[in-house]
Amino acid sequence: MAAGLMPGIIVDRRALRKTLIERRLALPADAWDGHCRRICALLQASFPQLSGMRVGFCWPFRKEPDLRPLITSWAGEGRPGFVALLPVVIGENRVLAFRAWSPGTVMVIDQHGIPAPAAGDFLIPQALLIPVNGFDAAGHRIGYGGGYFDRTLASLSPRPLAVGVGFELARMDSIHPEPHDQRLDAMVTEDGVFFPPPSAAMARPAAGSVASGTADGDE
Numbered sequence: 001m002a003a004g005l006m007p008g009i010i011v012d013r014r015a016l017r018k019t020l021i022e023r024r025l026a027l028p029a030d031a032w033d034g035h036c037r038r039i040c041a042l043l044q045a046s047f048p049q050l051s052g053m054r055v056g057f058c059w060p061f062r063k064e065p066d067l068r069p070l071i072t073s074w075a076g077e078g079r080p081g082f083v084a085l086l087p088v089v090i091g092e093n094r095v096l097a098f099r100a101w102s103p104g105t106v107m108v109i110d111q112h113g114i115p116a117p118a119a120g121d122f123l124i125p126q127a128l129l130i131p132v133n134g135f136d137a138a139g140h141r142i143g144y145g146g147g148y149f150d151r152t153l154a155s156l157s158p159r160p161l162a163v164g165v166g167f168e169l170a171r172m173d174s175i176h177p178e179p180h181d182q183r184l185d186a187m188v189t190e191d192g193v194f195f196p197p198p199s200a201a202m203a204r205p206a207a208g209s210v211a212s213g214t215a216d217g218d219e
């Protein structure tokens with residue numbers, strides 16, 4: 001396991017995040033492109049309900065998966081209820097807001113250097129496609145350290161379906177979750193769709209073994 005760490009070791013999340021981002025940035029362009037296509041295809045096949053929902057996704061930043069072809073394809077289906085949303089950072093230590101996005105939307109670069117819709121109503125997502133810098137089989141993720149998605153998922157009721165998107169190079173034995181870490185409902189990589197075990201006991205192993213996720217047999 002590439003970035004696996006021994007249980008009991010205190011993890012420096014900042015250093016880990018940097019290593020994981022660098023690993024992703026080192027992906028050759030053709031591999032990145034293939035992985036993105038595969039992730040889009042898996043999402044389309046495995047989560048058909050999303051094409052009728054308000055779906056938050058992220059603008060590809062630092063070689064995160066590019067989901068725009070999938071979003072465009074879902075928009076093209078024309079199902080009522082479908083709206084693609086992008087996150088808007090309204091302040092540090094705040095939840096994310098979301099605005100509708102389509103290819104013509106006017107964008108601004110936010111405080112983190114990421115394009116976001118410049119104007120429009122804030123809409124509540126019913127599902128979130130969440131990029132990961134790191135993830136583990138229990139469905140925990142590491143992002144950029146702002147805590148934005150954790151805060152957002154903790155605040156929304158009903159909680160949106162949370163689907164992680166990332167590459168196998170981000171897989172770890174355990175990210176050593178902290179109490180605020182929100183678990184993903186599913187994780188999609190170029191290798192498949194993984195569903196973390198539902199049990200909270202398995203999600204936070206006290207010591208030793210780490211629960212492993214279950215592939216859905218898509219391959």
Ligand SMILES: Nc1nc2c(c(=O)[nH]1)N(C=O)[C@@H](CNc1ccc(C(=O)N[C@@H](CCC(=O)O)C(=O)O)cc1)CN2
Nearest residue numbers: 014058059060061087112114131143144145146148149
């Ligand atoms: N594409 C994309 N957009 C997104 C997110 C995301 O994960 N991906 N976010 C998800 O929340 C929000 C932005 N969150 C971010 C938080 C911090 C940094 C950042 O650059 N942090 C610094 C310092 C990190 C540290 O202190 O360790 C850095 O990485 O250099 C970037 C984005 C909203 N938009």
Ligand SMILES: Nc1ncnc2c1ncn2[C@@H]1O[C@H](COP(=O)(O)OP(=O)(O)OP(=O)(O)O)[C@@H](O)[C@H]1O
Nearest residue numbers: 013141142143144145146147148149150151154180
């Ligand atoms: N529900 C919450 N309420 C208050 N603070 C929170 C909440 N969730 C996360 N935080 C704070 O946010 C900070 C960053 O958390 P963490 O390192 O897990 O970020 P991350 O998951 O990598 O970032 P992101 O969710 O933006 O991708 C932590 O200091 C944590 O205390």
